Amino acid sequence: MTTTRAPATSRRTTRDPAEVPAGLPRWAYVPAAAGGLFVLLPLVALGTRVDWAGYWSLVTSESSRAALALSLQTATTSTLLCLILGVPMALVLARGRFPGRDLLRSLVLVPLVLPPVVGGIALLSAFGRRGLLGESMEVLGLQVAFSTTAVVLAQSFVALPFLVVSLEGALRTAGERYDVVAASLGASPTTVLRRVTLPLVWPGLVSGTVLAFARALGEFGATITFAGSLQGVTRTLPLEVYLQRETDPDAAVALSLLLVAVAVAVIGLTHRRGASR
Amino acid sequence: MTAQPHRARATAALLAASAAVGLAGCSTDPGAETTVTVFAAASLTEAFEQIAHDFETAHDGVDVRLSLAGSSDLVAQIQQGAPADVVASADTASMDRLVADGLVGTPQDFATNSLEIAVPPGNPAGIASLEDLTDPDLHLVVCAPQVPCGAATTAVVSDSGLTLHPVSEEQSVTDVLHKVVVGEADAGIVYVTDVARAGPGVEGVSFPQAGAAVNTYPIAAVTQTDADTDHAALVQQFIDAVQGPEGQRLLADLGFVAP
Structure with a gap:
């Protein structure tokens, strides 16, 4: 990921790449390397614990396949929901002019700092059978309790702020100069958004989407509190890992590695696509 | 003190x-x-x-x-x-x-300690026996068979020759209890002591088949x-x-x- 990015940066700057970067003291490499090790070592250690001989049968068992399929399906749906709601939210927060905007921004970010279990309890209070909207939803025939919809709601709730933060930051950094020019040339606000603003913040949008997907894929606390755990319906991969840990630690390790592989694949793919744009 | x-x-x-x-x-x-x-x-x-x-x-x-x-x-x-x-x-x-x-x-x-059915206060679904839990429309929550309370549930249910249709198989007995306390579930299978511990949040319904799995x-x-x-x-x-x-x-x- 860093290797594909580095050439793009050096092309834009005039500094000789062989020179010591002005803002990078040498000592910074030591804690940076320690930090890198800290992140990588547990992942490598996880790999050493895997029972490779039985790996394939462990990750292709019926319950594992059901959990993986459910995780991919719900994380994708949640990410789409986050895009539909999050892009306009980021636009409103970055470009809108109305009183209380800063307060609103802080409130929208709350799920980011909230323990997921608390998020799950909050979702129950809103959408549960005895929740704020529960009764009116039951009248309409909508039941989210113990359904895959509940999983998507839980994942979207925790993932949305990631998309909004990334995109809002990109929008603020990009500024409104180009938007103003395009508008002065007669472009409607929607055209400006589509042809100028979004292409300008594309990397921010891509990384926000990846973060939201990754967060949705890893969601555990809110799901187990709000949606429950049933194979093929609500038991996503993280829940399956946690449950397998009770009886079959080998399977739990194998599934953990699968989850790591899926996460790395998603980040790798999107980054390459984002960089080539 | x-x-x-x-x-x-x-x-x-x-x-x-x-x-x-x-x-x-x-x-x-x-x-x-x-x-x-x-x-x-x-x-x-x-x-x-x-x-x-x-x-x-x-x-x-x-x-x-x-x-x-x-x-x-x-x-x-x-x-x-x-x-x-x-x-x-x-x-x-x-x-x-x-x-x-x-x-x-x-x-x-x-x-x-043995198993008991936990229901929300007032028992809205009118649960009186283990047989009542076989209703597929019931929101029944149990422990997953991999954890001790789920193993006990499986033993009791198979011993009685019944088939349950739980909407969720939870990680722990406290997760089951929570779903009943907040009213998401119509019934859950937990331990007698969990019902006693939950206080007025849940009611217990004991059933004779519980004797098949005593902890x-x-x-x-x-x-x-x-x-x-x-x-x-x-x-x-x-x-x-x-x-x-x-x-x-x-x-x-x-x-x-x-x-």
């Missing part, structure tokens, strides 16, 4: 020994010198806090430290050399592992490397207190049944 400083001290003991020492100094207890460290299953929390409190009152200068966790975690901690004097687990299988490793003396059973709680002294006979006698006194009439009365109040 009231229950409050004791409880605070017991919690602190779990967090850090230093914090416990600091708080013990502030308590009204005149100079706690001897410590009995008790590792107990989480479901014994209320019972053992009270037994420990009574034991401290009866034995001047003795401090009982409680470490409460899941039975399998307690076993793992003792196997790793955690400093425990007494261990009380929620199942015989966990204790058997410690016996096999030669880490504890002869265990003695001091309580049993037995054993207690044992952890084998010590240094032979301190005075301390060993004190440890045995604590075990006796749990098995004695007062301890048994406390346990019965919380839903446990004598073995």
Whole structure:
């Protein structure tokens, strides 16, 4: 990921790449390397614990396949929901002019700092059978309790702020100069958004989407509190890992590695696509 | 001494020994010198806090430290050399592992626990028996078969020849209880003691088939490397207190049944 990015940066700057970067003291490499090790070592250690001989049968068992399929399906749906709601939210927060905007921004970010279990309890209070909207939803025939919809709601709730933060930051950094020019040339606000603003913040949008997907894929606390755990319906991969840990630690390790592989694949793919744009 | 400083001290003991020492100094207890460290299953929390409190009152200068966790975690901690004097687990299988490793003396059973149906207050779905739980439209929540309460549920259900259609198989008995307390589930299968512990949040519906899976709680002294006979006698006194009439009365109040 860093290797594909580095050439793009050096092309834009005039500094000789062989020179010591002005803002990078040498000592910074030591804690940076320690930090890198800290992140990588547990992942490598996880790999050493895997029972490779039985790996394939462990990750292709019926319950594992059901959990993986459910995780991919719900994380994708949640990410789409986050895009539909999050892009306009980021636009409103970055470009809108109305009183209380800063307060609103802080409130929208709350799920980011909230323990997921608390998020799950909050979702129950809103959408549960005895929740704020529960009764009116039951009248309409909508039941989210113990359904895959509940999983998507839980994942979207925790993932949305990631998309909004990334995109809002990109929008603020990009500024409104180009938007103003395009508008002065007669472009409607929607055209400006589509042809100028979004292409300008594309990397921010891509990384926000990846973060939201990754967060949705890893969601555990809110799901187990709000949606429950049933194979093929609500038991996503993280829940399956946690449950397998009770009886079959080998399977739990194998599934953990699968989850790591899926996460790395998603980040790798999107980054390459984002960089080539 | 009231229950409050004791409880605070017991919690602190779990967090850090230093914090416990600091708080013990502030308590009204005149100079706690001897410590009995008790590792107990989480479901014994209320019972053992009270037994420990009574034991401290009866034995001047003795401090009982409680470490409460899941039975399998307690076993793992003792196997790793955690400093425990007494261990009380929620199942015989966990204790058997410690016996096999030669880490504890002869265990003695001091309580049993069995399954019960938990329903929200007022029992809106009108559950009266295990057979009532077979309704596929019912929002029934149980423990996953991989965890102890789920294994017990599976044993009871297969023994009775019924088929359940749970909407969720939860990770732990507390997760099942929570779903019932908040009204998401119409019914859940938990332990009798969980219903007793939940207070007015849930109602219990007992069923005769529960006898097919009864959980037995054993207690044992952890084998010590240094032979301190005075301390060993004190440890045995604590075990006796749990098995004695007062301890048994406390346990019965919380839903446990004598073995």
